[in-house]
Amino acid sequence: MGITVGFDLDMTLIDPRPGMIAVMKVLSEQSGVPLDGEYFAAHLGPPLEQGLAACGAPEDRIDELITRYRALYPEIVVAQTVALPGAEAALQAARADGGRTVVVTGKYGPNAALHVREHGFDVDVLVGELWAAGKAQTLIDNNAVAYVGDHVGDVVGALAAGAIPVGVVTGPCSREDLLAAGAAVVFDSLEEFPAWLEANSGALRERVRPVPAPAPTA
Known part of the structure; x- marks a missing residue:
């Protein structure tokens, strides 16, 4: 799964x-x-x-x-704009073995989509104009088990969704800021993400919420 x-x-x-x-x-x-x-x-x-x-x-x-x-x-x-180190590999790692990727950003959606296309990122769902706890419902709707971001607002969104907050110090927030906000792990760059994902794949799969079966039709 x-x-x-x-x-x-x-x-x-x-x-x-x-x-x-x-x-x-x-x-x-x-x-x-x-x-x-x-x-x-x-x-x-x-x-x-x-x-x-x-x-x-x-x-x-x-x-x-x-x-x-x-x-x-x-x-x-x-x-x-350039892709940050490890970005493509992180997305590929998340999509391995039937996984999905959801990009949830505060950026205006059409402009966010331009970046995704420009870099050829393999993204299943892209939703823009959401910030901090406002990101939670999209993460819940897509059954995200982890959310990766560079800002304490991203940690807030992950926690509100019941997802594991994964921090990366490529943005304006320090390691200490992200950990204090509740990040479970903080990386120097996304280059560290695939190994973490592989090491924790079993525990992450256990966090996947069962999808309710459709109601029987009359």
């Missing part, structure tokens, strides 16, 4: 920071709003509106800036 593993996207599977800095520069020039793109790129994770506010966007311009940011994103960010 295969298992389902969930993954975050930004700074877990991909590193979009150079493109993020570039798109924020263009957004700032076009809108006339001074925006700190370096700060924005260094603190990826929370929803876009929070990220824009944190780097200088006035509240009354947030909706306008989000619309323009999402329009600029495909041309500027996607081509400058």
Whole structure:
């Protein structure tokens, strides 16, 4: 029986920071709003509106800036984004023996899909615009037994779903941050994930919830 593993996207599977800095520069020039793109790129994770506010966007311009940011994103960010070390191997390991992969991200869904296609990631389900505990229902619906992410918000989402929180320190949060939030294990990179998955495959399979049989028809 295969298992389902969930993954975050930004700074877990991909590193979009150079493109993020570039798109924020263009957004700032076009809108006339001074925006700190370096700060924005260094603190990826929370929803876009929070990220824009944190780097200088006035509240009354947030909706306008989000619309323009999402329009600029495909041309500027996607081509400058790289896969993080071990990302493809981690996805392949999760899909071995009938397993499934679910990417649950705070990123706007259509732009997240562009990254998945660009890198040829083997993903069964992709859901965007979810953050922290808001990720839990998607993980529950897909029977995910573990969720891998770089942010304490990802740990919160995994715990809310009853999935094992797996941390990776490729994003803004330290090992200590992730462990304090409740991560069961923390890796330096996803290159360590396949060996952990193999070593714990039996225990993970025991966490798979039985799927209820369909009700009999009259």
